[in-house]
Amino acid sequence: MICYVSCCVRNKSDYKNPQRVKGSPDFRRGVCRPPSGAVRHAFCAAASTRTLGAQTDGEGAILAQAGFLYIALNAASGIFFCIFINKDGDDMLDICLPGTGGTVPKLDRFLSCCYLRYNGIGLLIDCGEGTQLSVKKSGFSLAKINIILLTHFHADHCSGLPGLLLSMGNEGHTEPLIIAGPPGVGEIVKSLTRIAQELPFRIVTREMTDFDYFESFGYCITAFELKHSCQCLGYDIRIKRNGKFNVSKAKKNGVPMRYWNRLQKGECVEEFTPDMVLGEPRRGIHVTFATDTRPCDIISTMASDADLLICEGMFEHEKLARAKESFHMTMKEAAVLAKESGCSELWLTHYSPALPDPSVCFNEALEVFDKAVLSSDGQIKTIYFENDD
Numbered sequence: 001m002i003c004y005v006s007c008c009v010r011n012k013s014d015y016k017n018p019q020r021v022k023g024s025p026d027f028r029r030g031v032c033r034p035p036s037g038a039v040r041h042a043f044c045a046a047a048s049t050r051t052l053g054a055q056t057d058g059e060g061a062i063l064a065q066a067g068f069l070y071i072a073l074n075a076a077s078g079i080f081f082c083i084f085i086n087k088d089g090d091d092m093l094d095i096c097l098p099g100t101g102g103t104v105p106k107l108d109r110f111l112s113c114c115y116l117r118y119n120g121i122g123l124l125i126d127c128g129e130g131t132q133l134s135v136k137k138s139g140f141s142l143a144k145i146n147i148i149l150l151t152h153f154h155a156d157h158c159s160g161l162p163g164l165l166l167s168m169g170n171e172g173h174t175e176p177l178i179i180a181g182p183p184g185v186g187e188i189v190k191s192l193t194r195i196a197q198e199l200p201f202r203i204v205t206r207e208m209t210d211f212d213y214f215e216s217f218g219y220c221i222t223a224f225e226l227k228h229s230c231q232c233l234g235y236d237i238r239i240k241r242n243g244k245f246n247v248s249k250a251k252k253n254g255v256p257m258r259y260w261n262r263l264q265k266g267e268c269v270e271e272f273t274p275d276m277v278l279g280e281p282r283r284g285i286h287v288t289f290a291t292d293t294r295p296c297d298i299i300s301t302m303a304s305d306a307d308l309l310i311c312e313g314m315f316e317h318e319k320l321a322r323a324k325e326s327f328h329m330t331m332k333e334a335a336v337l338a339k340e341s342g343c344s345e346l347w348l349t350h351y352s353p354a355l356p357d358p359s360v361c362f363n364e365a366l367e368v369f370d371k372a373v374l375s376s377d378g379q380i381k382t383i384y385f386e387n388d389d
């Protein structure tokens with residue numbers, strides 16, 4: 001786990017808006033150091049919580065956003081010292097929905113997409129118009145995106161690709177980029193990049209169909225077919241977790257001590273393999289993503305035991321006929337799938353433009369599955385590996 005610590009003095013409105021603090025032009029590591037006692041106080045506060053999402057006011061208050069903790073030390077005076085800790089680690093997955101709209105972007109709602117960040121590497125699912133803006137607004141890096149998964153080729157899920165790729169290039173992305181999607185993804189990417197030429201990175205496309213699987217940068221990705229008006233894929237994403245290092249096993253297998261560290265990190269060294277020093281694999285992190293689709297059993301099967309199911313909840317249940325005709329689903333239908341799956345949490349997304357305030361029908365979902373969350377643009381959380389100490 002890597003921690004960066006920065007301090008700045010801000011007024012109350014900046015304190016209330018962590019992103020503004022983070023992105024402010026005079027934000028510099030070490031600028032305006034608070035007294036050392038205050039720093040210690042902040043570290044104590046940070047160390048004593050792993051619960052992100054709390055937003056409270058007062059001395060030592062913690063504002064949390066993904067891997068960032070913002071700590072206000074002196075709320076009473078109106079002057080704030082904020083400690084910024086970026087825990088860009090390999091024991092957690094950040095998940096964000098920069099946009100939650102379906103069909104067309106709205107002035108107050110970007111198009112549906114999902115940004116995952118593991119070990120500093122970004123994975124983006126879908127890329128409708130304006131996605132380069134919604135990702136930046138959510139505070140995530142375009143330059144760090146190494147994988148893009150497209151669910152299908154309706155414009156609200158892929159037409160933002162040229163702008164996003166150009167912005168990634170402008171922000172310094174140079175590594176090869178994987179773009180995976182249903183059959184035809186190569187042709188779609190080729191067409192869209194005709195207006196985004198001379199990118200400073202190579203694009204590798206990958207066609208996926210039902211239950212195709214690949215691993216990249218620690219993401220273990222399985223595609224599964226959904227029921228939409230065109231071929232459409234859901235994605236099941238897992239972060240594996242190795243077993244604990246087992247000294248007696250390493251000794252028993254005659255593994256030289258100088259290789260222990262590399263083997264523990266999953267590397268093979270000469271004839272030695274990680275399983276010769278590690279115990280049984282432990283539970284990792286599991287997220288399932290499904291838009292656009294009618295309800296189908298495969299969604300609850302894939303999301304079985306998931307930490308998070310992200311699923312479309314496009315319509316109120318009154319519009320069930322419309323949902324069927326357009327191959328989408330209602331919030332209630334999404335909640336039924338979540339309940340069947342046994343997932344820990346459901347995030348609804350991809351709201352119809354005809355539903356300006358999705359909260360009016362959210363109860364329909366909540367009554368079925370009480371771990372349902374009515375996502376809005378910028379919805380964010382961090383999932384950690386289970387603490388098994």
Ligand SMILES: [Zn+2]
Nearest residue numbers: 102103156292
């Ligand atoms: Zn859509």
Ligand SMILES: [Zn+2]
Nearest residue numbers: 152154228292
């Ligand atoms: Zn669609």
